[in-house]
Amino acid sequence: MRFKPESVFMDVAAIEPGRDFRKAIDKSVATCSVVLALIGQEWLDLRDSQGGRRLDDANDFVRIELASALRRDIPVVPVLVRGAKMPHVEQLPDDLKELAYRNAVELTHARWKSDVQVLLEALRPYLDVRDEDATVAHREDRGKEPGEPVEEVSGVHGARSRSDPAAVASKIEPQTMERIIKELAPYIGPISEVVVKRAAKRCSSVEDLYGMAAREIETETDRAKFLRSCRS
Known part of the structure; x- marks a missing residue:
């Protein structure tokens, strides 16, 4: 109840019949500002x-979602539930090993409300939450009007910034970004x-x-070709 409903991507609800779920997940994760990896006691095994x-x-939904986020260097927050522990790097496949180095947040039954507040505060920097939203959150804690909801993914939660990522101001000149977009599009x-x-x-x-843009390209040969074209 903290962020708007459209802020959450839930794969089981958002992928239409007939679509390649791998591409759909990859495309949706690419637009997320932060991903929550919900880890329970049986998650690893x-x-x-x-x-x-x-x-x-390699075709498991959760693995695809996490690998896609880690490859793009999207912030991934492990959320430990029911007493789960963080996996060790050697227990994870190669494309998920980076997860072992991400700071986790723990949600416990005994401290549920305070733990959730810790998680919400951890998400605020990624979601462009305005100062006045803090007042809304305070009202929610006191049982008054609900604020703006968050989003969800099966086994993984992906939260999109309230602002359209394509509309956020950047230090990079627009003409330069347009050129990079044009060079990246064929790949x-x-x-x-x-x-x-x-x-x-x-x-x-x-x-x-x-x-960062080159990371989106699958092969080393194509990445090198893309970088040469950008720098020429």
Whole structure:
């Protein structure tokens, strides 16, 4: 009840029949400002119907969502529930190893309300929450009018900034961003505009933006080609 409902991407509800869920998840995660990885006691060793560990399945929804966020360097917050512990780096597949180094937030039954407030405060910097929203949150704590809701993903929660990522001001000149978008589009498609403008918010130089945009390209050969075209 803290952020607007449209701020949350829930894969099981948002992916239409017939769509490639891998591409749909990747595209949706790319627009998120922060991702919450909800980790319970069985999360690390949960098995599929064939007895294999779900985290070892490259097509598992949760793995795809987390790997997509980590690859883009989107903030990923592990949320530990029911006494769960953080996984060690050697227990995770290669594309999830970075998760082991992310600071976690714990939600406990005994301290539920205060723990949730800690989580909300951790999310505020990523979601462009205005100062007046703090007043709304205070009212909610006292049982008055509810504020603005958050969003959800199966096993992973992705929260989008209230502002359109493509509309947020950046230190990078618009003409430069447009050129990078144009150079990136042949490799990842129309989502290049969202990716570049979102990345520009976290870059202090054009060179940083080149590097962050290059991470979206799958092969090393194509990444090198993209960087050469940007710098020429």
